[in-house]
Amino acid sequence: MLLKSISPCLSASSHLPAVASQWRTVLQRPRSFSVSCRRPIMEMSGFTPEQVMVREAVSKICSNFPDEYWAERDESGEYPHELHASLAKDGWIGIALPEELGGAGLGISEATMMLHTISESGAGIAGAQSVHANVYATQPVAKFASPAQRQKMLPKLIKGEWRACFGITEPSTGLETLKLRTTAKRDGDFYKISGQKIWISSAQVAQKMVLLARTTPLKEITRPSKELSLFFIDFDKTAPGLDLRRIKKMGGRAIDANEIFFDNYRVPADSLIGAEGQGFEIVLHGMNAERCLLAGEALGIGYAALKRATEYARERVVFGRPIGQNQAIQHPLAAAYMNLEAAKLATYHAARLYDENSKDSSITQYAVGVACNSAKYLAAEAAFTACEQAVLAHGGMGYAQEYHVERYLRESLVPRIAPVSKEMILNFVGEKVLGLPRSY
Template sequence: MIGARSTSKCLTVGKLYCSTVQAAQCRRFSASVPRRTNTLMETSGFSDTQLQVRDAIGKICSNFPDDYWAEHDESGKYPHELHTALAKDGWIGIALPEELGGAGLGISEATMMLHTISESGAGMAGAQSIHANVYATQPVAKFATPSQRQQMLPNLINGTYRTCFGVTEPNTGLETLKLRTQAVRDGDNYKISGQKIWISSAQVATKMVLLARTTPLEEVKKPSEGLSLFFIDFDKSKPGLDLKKIKKMGGRAVDANEVFFDNYVVPADTLIGNEGQGFKIVLHGMNAERCLLAGEALGLGYAALDRASKYAKERIVFGRPIGMNQGIQHPLAEAYMHLEAAKLATYHAARLYDQSTTDESITQTAVGVACNSAKYLAAEAAFTACERSLLSMGGMGYAQEYHVERYLRECFVPRIAPVSREMIMNYVGEKVLGLPRSY
């Protein structure tokens, strides 16, 4: 079985592309692996490493058919088996340093991984089961001290730890700079008090990447100051920590939660980077998340179109397959083209994100615009694909056994989170078009 670690050996450390000799080896290696992910998506133009990732993840996901996800969606049972399978081969650390047990690959490859998981039929639930472990650890890997990285990341990569990401609060929503959860220094510890909401995987997580206020909002000179980032033990048995599960529309195999802190004690050495600089640090992970979520949305869209196309070829009405009718064919074809366009935007953004770590000519504004644009376009394309796929299948699209209804319920997530469609348009209007700030 191909693992993330073996894939990384085909790379020069820190590079996204193979050398000439290694590239030939990669092609032979990749060609020997049977493709298990549907081929509706055009795969030309991807690097050999991305295609290796796609093949290997597709092989793992083939052990988790659609019925597995339908059952877990209905029961709300967490997909522990998928997390275990991915951790076994090192995929949890796909974009984390090799010296810590990761693969040392980029967000380009991580996006392909989550895209492939979603496209396999696992959808948002499957992807979200490891989502935070991939992107929320990016700021930790970049800004933690060497001893912190050694203490915090290897056990996350091997699956011993699982992390969740604590940013959003019920009374601030998208106003991240107005977060109220406090971390008050008390000797060698911090005491955390406040509330977070929409925290995925908190029921199973043993760690949390937490953004909290170490300086009261009223005392900071700039809104971006006074927030600090922590990587904390998330121990539900300790006093001062409580959870409430949120019932939701889709992706029910992965829990979403309200989290309550009341003088929850964490050691001071869980602080990542400098106190008060947490917002700047966490932005490093937020752009990565935009790319990952875009990939997950694309996977949903392609999965829905694949099912609808097969159904349209097999369903006979009035003596002919319904796929012959332009009323069925054209909406699906248009949805496919939107997905392909969003795919190009998504992998451009991921490549830009990766290259910005070594190319100083690539500004963070350029990365932010690309990542936000990709997330927006992929989410909209996925919604169109899922809606049209369901409608083209008529009553069977509404039936659970065909799974497209599950994809449609889940495709609302990338339209809403982690930032709304409207806020992305605000951002592009201001940063690209130079229009007055509207919020």
């Protein structure tokens, strides 16, 4: 069922076959494009054939979900089940998962393009977040789980029969991941989980959770990074020991955010991924991937806002001339475009390093971390600026829901805050790259 959608910009004879190996063969053939397709704001030069095909096919799916659909979901808080189902039907949930499990076997570069495209379609961060965790939270599972675990845990996620959420953040520790307090205590063939997680997206609709928990008590730790373990657990909201509470939030309301309480919640011992104490090292594999994906989502909403702003600036006439003719409108939008383009280069450079790290020994994990954090920071800032300028370009109508840019602005705050704040990225670069004293 992999990647069957086609873009209206492709020739009528172009298609995407159901098998990934066949799909790659198609990518090597010359392709024709319709000249009727309007040139997009984002420059597409330099992308790989795979990335271009991902963009075209996902754009076709997203065309069935216009801005009005997302405005309604933002008002109602209803989860976008239809988009998730459409993406799962064509194999997109498993874009970066192994082919032998039903995935596409592609990389984070292509997954970043997918989430970028979803966001840019008008779905924004909310639309992208409907599949976000299923893409990045499964990366550590695919890499570090046993073959039997992978076969048990991933195919139904790829098919869209299951959804997963990612349980790391806690209210008492925030960004201090090594100080997590949620515990997983071994009890025969089970672990008993107790503790609290917060800001867990899609937990209301998830059947599974990728969970980071402490298997060595804080008072007994000898090396903080060796005391956490990773689990892939059943997330049964009817089982004893699990309490789920939804958080009301500013934007992206179609995707639920939650506070979760565990009280001796029992999970099978074979839910453990890797060995006890390896969880932090394992989860870092997913964290760098998430920074790339969120950078792509930020780019998407930034370009979407810029597109709406430039269209409005061309059409809105005041004092006998379109407002886009005035440099006070034109120059901030032009600067926003260049910032997005620069962040785009950083984002896809980081994604490429992430993908090639396992194949090229000259690409260190340090280089990947620096690139992924930098990309997330730059894309988040560029997106926020583009969304802010889009609202201002609309004047008073930018404050009106019908023009959608106010929704984009609200959602553009997410990449500036999560999964790591811009201040912590600045701390990381200051210390690790510039060699300055640790500031926190």
